[in-house]
Amino acid sequence: MTVTIYHNPACGTSRNTLGLIRNAGIEPAVIEYLKTPPDRATLTGLIKDAGLSVRDAIRQKGTPYLELGLDKTDVGDDELIGAMLAHPILINRPFVVTPVGVRLCRPSEVVLDILDAPQQGPFSKEDGEVVIDEKGNRING
Numbered sequence: 001m002t003v004t005i006y007h008n009p010a011c012g013t014s015r016n017t018l019g020l021i022r023n024a025g026i027e028p029a030v031i032e033y034l035k036t037p038p039d040r041a042t043l044t045g046l047i048k049d050a051g052l053s054v055r056d057a058i059r060q061k062g063t064p065y066l067e068l069g070l071d072k073t074d075v076g077d078d079e080l081i082g083a084m085l086a087h088p089i090l091i092n093r094p095f096v097v098t099p100v101g102v103r104l105c106r107p108s109e110v111v112l113d114i115l116d117a118p119q120q121g122p123f124s125k126e127d128g129e130v131v132i133d134e135k136g137n138r139i140n141g
Helices: 012-023 040-049 077-086 108-114
Strands: 004-007 029-032 095-098 101-104 130-132
Touching: 004 012, 012 108, 012 130, 040 077, 040 095, 040 101, 095 108, 101 108
Parallel strands: 004 029
Antiparallel strands: 004 095, 095 101
């Protein structure tokens, strides 16, 4: 299975998502999107394929969102995409692409919906929350 994660190693949700992918025995293509941002077509495709609006895919916390005036209702999708391309920190993360689909994996266990391989053992998030039990079964999902 080919899996790609648009990853920010400084983000706990992104690290947990990557951990769940690897717990399924998959070594994904890891794109550190802050170092290698997607182009316009890729970004708009990720958002569309994930079934999101552009506003749903933009990150506000810890970004120049307010400083750039992106909170104003008259800012359209094209301008939002342009801002995300100019300031990749505005791209919410992590996006994951698999043959099953594309998702913005917030929370990280959303990735389980698009992995076509079972979890191979227990998995806990960095905060200690158990997501996968010792038999590889999803908890609360």
